[in-house]
Amino acid sequence: MINIIKPNDQSHFDLILTSYFVSLMKNSKQTMKKILTILIAMTLFWSCAPDKPTNQEEFPDQPAAKSAVESQIMDPTKGIGAVKNVTLKTPLEQERVSRGIAIYEMKCSACHRLDEKRVVGPGWKDITKTRKPEWIMNMVTNVDVMLEQDAEAQKLLELCLTRMPNQNVSIGDARDVLEYMRQNDGEK
Numbered sequence: 001m002i003n004i005i006k007p008n009d010q011s012h013f014d015l016i017l018t019s020y021f022v023s024l025m026k027n028s029k030q031t032m033k034k035i036l037t038i039l040i041a042m043t044l045f046w047s048c049a050p051d052k053p054t055n056q057e058e059f060p061d062q063p064a065a066k067s068a069v070e071s072q073i074m075d076p077t078k079g080i081g082a083v084k085n086v087t088l089k090t091p092l093e094q095e096r097v098s099r100g101i102a103i104y105e106m107k108c109s110a111c112h113r114l115d116e117k118r119v120v121g122p123g124w125k126d127i128t129k130t131r132k133p134e135w136i137m138n139m140v141t142n143v144d145v146m147l148e149q150d151a152e153a154q155k156l157l158e159l160c161l162t163r164m165p166n167q168n169v170s171i172g173d174a175r176d177v178l179e180y181m182r183q184n185d186g187e188k
Contacts, residue, residue: 077131079153080145081138083171088133092183099173100180107167108177114184120162128185133178139164140174 078084104112111120127136131152139146139153143164146153157163169177 076151078134079132079136079138079142080149081142083134083137083141083174086133086137086175086178088182091188093179096176096179097183099176100178100183103169103173103177104180107169111162111164118160121160121164122156124181124184126185128178128182128187136178136181137171137174140167140169140177141171143167 113119113123114125116123116125135150135152139150143153143166147157147163
């Protein structure tokens with residue numbers, strides 16, 4: 001049986017139309033939930049999938065990228081971390097030296113002395129003559145990785161028997177400490 005709506009029965013028409021849209025919206029919400037769930041699952045699956053390995057045969061015009069391990073092997077004297085190249089100026093930058101003194105007194109002096117004496121950590125005398133500036137800064141800013149992967153840092157750990165704590169020193173602060181170390185080693 002089909003209901004025929006009379007033009008003058010507007011309220012009945014509104015009721016039927018509203019019922020129709022409500023049922024359509026309920027179905028639409030369920031459909032949208034399903035589509036949204038599928039899209040989220042597909043996005044997670046796609047983002048978690050490993051990248052396809054590329055090699056020089058696939059892209060012969062591009063130079064081969066070096067992994068972090070390969071870069072480390074090329075110059076192990078610079079340590080492991082974000083610091084790849086440090087430009088040192090002569091004469092010393094006195095503002096950096098002043099900031100380096102303050103950082104040393106606040107974060108370093110409890111374990112390190114300015115002479116060759118080992119307290120908890122090694123003394124700092126002549127450190128800038130035996131280590132590259134990049135190694136020193138990477139040791140200060142990336143201590144956990146250095147102690148796990150850098151051979152020289154591991155030798156220091158064996159000698160001192162205590163892990164250097166991560167002091168959350170920024171690269172800029174490490175550069176200031178390095179400048180203070182240079183002054184301590186007699187540079188002008």
